[in-house]
């Protein structure tokens with residue numbers, strides 16, 4: 001334990017970003033809107049700034065840190081693998097990669113039997129779109145309004161919000177967006193040219209909008225009836241976040257292509273597409289990635305999978321998520337329109353812009369993120385304690401009642 005591990009949560013955040021913040025601000029691309037906080041260390045559900053102040057981290061690396069920051073088993077696996085083999089392209093076989101692929105298939109919803117590994121969520125979506133077009137010979141992709149699937153040009157074409165899309169148009173042809181949770185609109189949109197439907201089980205960036213099981217199952221059935229593939233994007237909902245290992249399991253979904261990333265490797269960059277039999281054999285040279293399936297990320301992912309199972313994190317997310325939601329629903333504030341979520345993926349829709357309230361939470365030692373302009377989102381590490389969640393609820397109560 002380091003000297004500041006016992007740092008009290010709730011001390012005011014500095015408005016000064018210090019030398020590191022100033023240095024980064026001078027050289028960074030500018031595409032990120034940054035908060036005035038230099039995060040230098042993490043452990044479990046907490047991070048520390050350069051002055052040694054502690055924060056309860058409900059940003060969780062945007063839903064990456066499910067097993068907690070610097071989980072000792074993940075750290076040990078990275079250290080051990082780094083001394084053996086860091087890089088090895090998929091033109092060779094590798095021990096860690098073989099183990100991970102088998103492990104992912106074992107844990108996955110039924111029907112998924114093969115694995116493509118890459119390095120991010122957008123890459124997983126990009127691959128799934130290409131696989132769907134390869135497998136069906138059709139161009140069309142049906143996605144949902146408010147959906148978010150990443151920022152590369154293919155994934156961006158499936159993403160909804162115009163602020164992400166508009167500066168980069170024209171995007172890929174063949175994409176249409178239907179209202180989320182609307183079976184009738186899906187029925188109309190899925191046709192002979194449709195390669196795939198792509199949906200999130202809970203829309204994350206779009207505002208923590210919980211998917212309706214009947215509609216999601218209907219999307220799957222329509223895909224089966226009409227020769228299209230069903231892509232589920234669990235980049236954010238996967239690996240225990242919603243109270244099941246995969247959010248698909250809440251509704252008995254069996255996607256043809258399952259996109260994963262964020263929490264998959266305990267914080268190391270990795271993405272994956274799990275592939276079902278309706279996709280058929282993919283042709284050699286059909287797609288690829290230099291870093292995809294590198295042994296270092298595979299070792300980290302294996303360790304993260306083990307932690308998720310051993311510490312029963314999906315069940316923990318279900319229990320703590322139910323507790324957190326019910327406590328947040330007791331917060332009396334005229335600013336709140338709705339509290340919603342699934343497991344430890346939780347949103348508070350406000351009647352105002354959320355940004356000032358995120359800053360006020362940070363002053364109180366709690367980091368949360370936005371999901372669109374008016375939704376306050378919480379994606380804490382699933383190892384967070386009940387007491388830490390209580391502290392978060394108190395901070396939310398304070399900032400929303402002032």
Ligand SMILES: *Cc1c(COP(=O)(O)O)cnc(C)c1O
Nearest residue numbers: 120121122148149150204235236
């Ligand atoms: C974050 C996210 C992505 C994009 O992942 P990156 O790793 O940032 O490319 C795609 N889909 C969903 C649902 C996400 O939440």
